[in-house]
Amino acid sequence: MEQFEGKNILNFVKELPNDDVCKAYLTKYKWQDGFTCSKCQSHKGCMKKDHKYHCYNCHHVESATANTLFHKVKFGLQKAFCIVFEMTTSSKSLSSVQLSERYGVSQTSTWFFMQKVRKAMESSKKYPLEDLVHVDEFTVGGKEEGKQGRSYDSKKKKAIIAVELTNKHQVKRVYIKSIDDYSCKSLTPIFEEHIATSAKVFTDKWRGYEPLKDTYDITQIKSDNGKNFKKLHIIVHQVRSWIRTIPTHVSKDHIQKYFDEFSYRINRSQSKKTIWHSTIMKMVNHKPITNKQIVCKLN
Ligand SMILES: [Zn+2]
Structure with missing residues (x-):
């Protein structure tokens, strides 16, 4: 098959x-690389009816x-x-x-x-973003969704996004993390998990990024109402519509899963x-x- x-x-x-x-x-x-019994790790076994494997060593029967x-x-x-x-x-x-x-x-x-x-669909975190990376925070849910920048509305769910761009500013890959606030402590995990220290990172002028400059190559530029982070904001717009079209309520506890699903599909758009x-x-x-x-x- x-x-x-x-x-x-x-x-x-x-x-x-x-x-x-x-x-x-x-x-x-x-078992494409051969059978391994989950109980005793033996490789000796045979397939039974109903596509289950029978281990010769410990007689464990395992389904697919x-x-x-x-x-x-x-x-x-x-x-x-x-x-x-x-x-x-x-x-x-x-x-x-x-x-x-x-x-x-x-x-x-x-x-x-x-x-x-x-x-x-969660990231393996093995392939951090390299080269040119734009980072910004955004919110989902609540009113004023179109507004750029940090919102302190407690009803909104806060997130940070990192977008890897080609030299021609085309989107290559994306990672998004749900955050509790905009402190440096909350902004740090996306860097540690998804951004290579060799990457050339651009953020807006938010002071929360400043301590990260010790480890990462960060240039802070004026957001100019999102104009300097155009591709990133197109992706943010897509994430918001993605979440909005889900008729059931997406709780803060589960929103990370939806971000993972969104990023997974963007990051695999070349391997449909x-x-x-x-x-x-x-x-x-x-x-x-x-x-x-x-x-x-x-x-
Ligand atoms: Zn066994």
Whole structure:
């Protein structure tokens, strides 16, 4: 079974027509480098019916979904694959309400599963932004969304964004982090996690960035109502519409997941053909998380 490529939903359904084929797909790619028993780490085993693996050493039987983000998906693998397909290939944000109606799954189950997909979309933090990077803070929610600059409205959710640009000022990659305030302490993590110390960083004149100059190459320029950070503000506008089109309320606790999903898709706009398969692989290689962990933000 070849890995699925592209955005054509008819081909997708033709190649992965039912739960059984989807299980076979997951089994093939979960153990593409050979079987390893999750209990005893033995490599000796064989495939049984229902695409499960039987370990010769400890007799543990493992399904393709076990120990992955597909663990205990109650509504069948084909629907799960379809939801990942929709989330990775559509250009607009999708809500759990829409997808629950489309696939006949309860809204709650859909929401939890989508949070797991978003978990897989989190950055590995292995590839920090380099070269030219613009950084600014923004808010989502509440009134006066069009306003530039720092807002102190407590109803709004605050965030910081870093955009990597080409020499011709085209957007290459984006990272966004939810923040509690605009202090240097809150601004620092996005630098540590996503920006190389060799990068040429531009920010506005906010004093919160000043202490970071010891470690990073930061030039502070006047924002001029956003004019000096044009591409960044186009992305901010997209993030705001992305969040706005989600009909369910996005709480401050969960907004980071939506930022991760947004950035994931922007950062993979050059690899649209393989985005579904690579997301499935990220989910297969990620340890399972429970609904309780999602609610309590324990993951
Ligand atoms: Zn074993």
